[in-house]
Amino acid sequence: MALYLREAGPADGPCIVFLHGLWLSSVMWQPQIERLSREYHCLAPDLPEHGKSTDIGLLTLENTSRVLARLIREQTPHGRAHIVGLSLGGSVALGLLRDVPDVIYHMMVSGTAARLGPVIAALSKLGKPLLRILKRAPLISFGLRQSRIPQPYLRVLLEDVRHLKPEAIIHFADALVKMEVPRGIQTPVLVTFGQKEILMTMVNQAARSLSRTLPAKAVMAPGVGHLWNLEAPDLFTDTVRAWMTDQPLPRELVVYE
Numbered sequence: 001m002a003l004y005l006r007e008a009g010p011a012d013g014p015c016i017v018f019l020h021g022l023w024l025s026s027v028m029w030q031p032q033i034e035r036l037s038r039e040y041h042c043l044a045p046d047l048p049e050h051g052k053s054t055d056i057g058l059l060t061l062e063n064t065s066r067v068l069a070r071l072i073r074e075q076t077p078h079g080r081a082h083i084v085g086l087s088l089g090g091s092v093a094l095g096l097l098r099d100v101p102d103v104i105y106h107m108m109v110s111g112t113a114a115r116l117g118p119v120i121a122a123l124s125k126l127g128k129p130l131l132r133i134l135k136r137a138p139l140i141s142f143g144l145r146q147s148r149i150p151q152p153y154l155r156v157l158l159e160d161v162r163h164l165k166p167e168a169i170i171h172f173a174d175a176l177v178k179m180e181v182p183r184g185i186q187t188p189v190l191v192t193f194g195q196k197e198i199l200m201t202m203v204n205q206a207a208r209s210l211s212r213t214l215p216a217k218a219v220m221a222p223g224v225g226h227l228w229n230l231e232a233p234d235l236f237t238d239t240v241r242a243w244m245t246d247q248p249l250p251r252e253l254v255v256y257e
Contacts, residue, residue, distance in 0.1 A: 003045040003067055004052035007075075009037035014105075015081035016244065017072060018044040019089025021111075021227065025051025027156045031233035032084070032240065043075055047092060051160065061095035061179060068092070069100040082244045083107045086229060091179070097189070098182040106244050110192040111226045112206075149230045157230075181213045189216035190243045192253075194224040194231075208256060218256040219249060 006026040016036065018029040026044035033042045046053035048064060057063065073079040082105050085093030090112025097104060149157065191211045211218035221228050221235060229236040238250050249255075 002056065003047065003071065005071070006033070006044040006046075007042065008033050009039070009041045011041055011075075012077060013039060013041045014244070015041040015043060015072070015076045016240070017068065017081045017083050018042065019068075019083065019085035019092050020044070020047065020050065021087035021089055023050065024157060024160050027051070027160065028086075028153075028227070028230065030153065030156070032229060032237050035233065035237040036241065041076070043071070043081070045071065047088070061092065062099065064092050065096045065099040068096050069103050072103045079103060080105050082240075084109075084240055085112065086110045087112055087226065094182060095179065097185060097187060098180065101182070101185055101187055104187050106188045106190075108190040108192065108240060108243050109210075110228070111194065111197060148225070149227060153230045157227075181210065183213065185214060188243070188246075189214050190239075190249075191216050191218040192239065193220055194226055194228040195220055195222045195254075196225040211256065219253040220256060221253060 004026070006029070018026070018032060020026055020028050025046045029042075029044045033044065036042055045068070048057050048059040048067075050059075072081045075081075080103050083093045083096065085091070085107075086109070090109030093107055093109050094112070097107060191207045191214075193207050207218045207220075210216065219239075221232065221239075224231045224235075235250055235252060239253065241247075242249050
């Protein structure tokens with residue numbers, strides 16, 4: 001299984017792998033690639049059942065971990081990379097951390113959790129009724145239009161939504177409800193979320209729980225929502241750069257103890 005790969009930057013430079021959100025694709029990382037590709041080797045794959053990897057196989061955490069580990073080993077001089085994942089991509093990143101931790105230098109995840117218990121289980125059980133709802137792409141498009149995402153990036157995301165594969169959320173839910181949080185790790189992990197996440201209370205609690213279990217540092221980005229890499233691309237990119245280089249995080253971020 002070979003993932004479609006968006007690539008930029010010097011091949012011999014330090015590598016960052018960007019993992020996108022549910023129903024989106026590697027194009028959501030364009031702001032970060034624009035800002036980081038002079039100094040970093042940026043790799044942004046389309047995950048299974050998404051983007052240009054739509055037909056390569058089902059989305060499971062196990063097979064995706066194997067494919068990502070092989071990609072990192074083949075594309076980097078030392079077989080290791082920094083990992084950035086948002087939403088679905090954050091869960092995939094945690095799966096990679098659990099399954100193949102030796103390919104990771106630093107990790108940053110946003111708006112995600114390893115397990116959301118009853119909520120994800122309910123999604124999995126809904127099955128076909130849920131698919132009928134999710135096939136209404138205009139509803140998702142409307143939600144995106146209400147965000148603060150700049151128009152150039154919003155147009156690209158709306159194109160992604162036109163090609164969404166609703167079955168992916170069922171496969172994702174089936175995998176996520178069974179996932180165990182990685183424990184006893186040494187990898188530096190930063191857990192982030194936007195202040196205006198739709199499920200703010202749930203995501204807040206999930207971030208706190210995740211930071212204690214790993215353990216990891218947790219921060220909130222003020223005034224932004226779920227896709228804050230697009231709403232506040234400079235702040236998100238500065239956070240990535242600081243975390244990957246062990247530098248102080250931007251002062252705008254709110255640290256959670």
